[in-house]
Amino acid sequence: MQNFKWQRIVLKVGSALIAPEQNGCSSRYLLTIAQFIVRCRAQGIEVILVSSGSVAAGSHLFPEDKPRSVALKKAMAAAGQMEMMATWDRFFDFPSAQILLTHGDLRDRERYTSVRDTIFTLLDHGVLPVINENDTVTTDDLKVGDNDNLSAMVAAAADADALMIFSDVDGLYDKNPNLHTDAVLLPEISEIDESIYAMAGCATSAVGTGGMKTKIEAAEKATSHGITTFILNGFKEQTFNLLLEGKNPGTIFLPYEKPMQEAVHWRTHTASEQGEVIVEGDFSEPLDENAEQINPQGIIEVRGEFSVGDTILVRSDDGTKLAKARANYSSCLLNFIAENETSEFSDEAQDSIGPIISDEDIAVLEKS
Ligand SMILES: Nc1ncnc2c1ncn2[C@@H]1O[C@H](COP(=O)(O)OP(=O)(O)O)[C@@H](O)[C@H]1O
Ligand SMILES: N[C@@H](CCC(=O)OP(=O)(O)O)C(=O)O
Numbered sequence: 001m002q003n004f005k006w007q008r009i010v011l012k013v014g015s016a017l018i019a020p021e022q023n024g025c026s027s028r029y030l031l032t033i034a035q036f037i038v039r040c041r042a043q044g045i046e047v048i049l050v051s052s053g054s055v056a057a058g059s060h061l062f063p064e065d066k067p068r069s070v071a072l073k074k075a076m077a078a079a080g081q082m083e084m085m086a087t088w089d090r091f092f093d094f095p096s097a098q099i100l101l102t103h104g105d106l107r108d109r110e111r112y113t114s115v116r117d118t119i120f121t122l123l124d125h126g127v128l129p130v131i132n133e134n135d136t137v138t139t140d141d142l143k144v145g146d147n148d149n150l151s152a153m154v155a156a157a158a159d160a161d162a163l164m165i166f167s168d169v170d171g172l173y174d175k176n177p178n179l180h181t182d183a184v185l186l187p188e189i190s191e192i193d194e195s196i197y198a199m200a201g202c203a204t205s206a207v208g209t210g211g212m213k214t215k216i217e218a219a220e221k222a223t224s225h226g227i228t229t230f231i232l233n234g235f236k237e238q239t240f241n242l243l244l245e246g247k248n249p250g251t252i253f254l255p256y257e258k259p260m261q262e263a264v265h266w267r268t269h270t271a272s273e274q275g276e277v278i279v280e281g282d283f284s285e286p287l288d289e290n291a292e293q294i295n296p297q298g299i300i301e302v303r304g305e306f307s308v309g310d311t312i313l314v315r316s317d318d319g320t321k322l323a324k325a326r327a328n329y330s331s332c333l334l335n336f337i338a339e340n341e342t343s344e345f346s347d348e349a350q351d352s353i354g355p356i357i358s359d360e361d362i363a364v365l366e367k368s
Contacts, residue, residue, distance in 0.1 A: 003246025004228075006161040008046040008123070011037065012151035012218075015207035016168045017234045018053025018084060022207065025057045025080075025087040029234055033166065034091035036240040037128070041094070046123045048158055049096075049130045050151040051088065054080040056207040077135035088130055095127045100134035104142040106153050107271045107311070116157045123158075146210035152221035152229075153270045159262075163222045164243070165215050166234030168205060171251030172212060176201035189253045192220045219253040221269040226259030228252065260363075267324050267363035271311040275304025275331050277356070280317045287314075287323050288364045292355040296346035299338040299356075306331045314357065326361035328354060 017029040037047050055073055058080025065072050081100070089096050099118065105111045122129045133143060133150055144150045148165060155163040173183035179201070189196060200212035212231075219229040232239050232250035242249035260268065278301040279294050300317055312327045329337075329349070334356070337346045 006045055008160045009162045010048045010050060010151055010155040010160045012050040012147060012165045014167045015053040015056040016205050017166060019056035022056055023060045025083050032237050032240055039244060050147055050154055051084060051130055051132055052147040053084055054132055057084045074136045096130050097122050097127045099129055099131045102134050102138050102142045103144045119158050146214040148210055148214035148218040152218035155222050155227050156225040156265055160227055163227050163229045165231050168235060170233045171231045174199050178204045186251055192216060223253050223255045224260050225265045226255045228255050264363045273313040273324055274306035274310040276313045276315055277302055278315050278317060283316055283322055288362050291357045291359045291362045294356050296337045297343060302331050302334045302338055321365045323365055324363045325357035329356055
């Protein structure tokens with residue numbers, strides 16, 4: 001991959017590549033992917049693998065149970081994860097390590113930093129990190145839900161240069177090629193807007209989650225962090241040969257020229273808001289330099305329950321999303337302040353705690 005000059009890449013492998021016949025893990029496609037990983041490492045490129053497929057790999061162990069309950073899918077994931085890790089590990093003569101994550105781990109700044117540190121330490125020691133969502137323990141509130149978005153969060157956490165999403169199609173088409181014979185492949189996307197999302201349909205395979213929509217979300221997350229992103233066909237050996245020749249065999253999403261800073265990116269794309277604060281005021285000036293101007297008297301409403309340190313969404317009174325920021329106050333205290341007629345208590349709180357949100361812990365959102 002001489003032409004690409006990458007130091008660190010994240011490869012995301014979809015379920016259809018792991019268990020194509022849904023009869024346990026198969027080496028049919030994984031062998032080629034494993035050889036690609038070995039060749040990248042031989043070129044000095046650090047590789048992180050985000051591997052889907054635990055449910056698909058484990059499903060053959062529970063053949064008689066249909067329809068599948070959530071508990072059954074979690075059991076499949078628990079059993080299939082073992083088989084999948086064993087399959088990957090067999091291909092390599094270097095060590096690999098399993099990391100199972102939930103969104104709960106990534107949206108908490110301390111746990112996120114700990115995940116980052118672990119990934120960097122593994123890479124420093126030549127160990128291949130193999131990452132999946134921790135399906136067995138996730139709840140609706142805790143899960144990322146698809147490994148496309150998870151891989152983008154991992155790529156950002158790992159400061160990767162490129163994210164390669166290996167799937168069962170050649171890339172992004174102007175419409176689903178499995179439903180429309182006249183669909184056209186788009187080799188290069190320089191800007192992700194509504195028209196790109198409009199092209200993306202759902203998964204049509206029995207094992208995929210999210211289809212193209214989640215891959216575009218992943219590309220948006222990654223490119224805004226300066227990470228070149230590809231959607232590629234992992235079924236075709238040619239894909240890997242072309243990549244090694246420095247060519248684009250699928251769809252490439254070009255990185256932002258001015259990527260977001262790490263902390264702002266995390267707050268925008270990985271942290272999720274636990275509540276909202278509706279404020280009044282003049283927001284014509286950049287909020288990231290004036291966050292501290294939002295004072296308790298300006299609060300109109302506090303929505304949801306959040307604690308100090310959680311991420312909150314700040315909206316203006318006309319509904320515009322202004323920013324995501326670290327809550328310096330709990331929702332309980334803010335509610336009390338907002339409902340209290342006298343400013344004496346809020347002045348006291350501001351003196352002892354400081355501003356409601358701070359300039360350094362804020363991600364300004366595009367007005368919507
Ligand atoms: N515009 C599109 N271009 C390409 N594929 C699309 C498009 N819209 C929907 N798809 C579907 O997305 C599928 C890939 O997503 P998915 O099944 O979730 O794969 P994976 O398991 O690799 O994540 C394709 O097989 C295709 O059916
Ligand atoms: N965590 C799940 C995979 C979820 C997922 O996003 O699957 P896929 O669309 O095939 O990448 C599993 O291991 O089965």
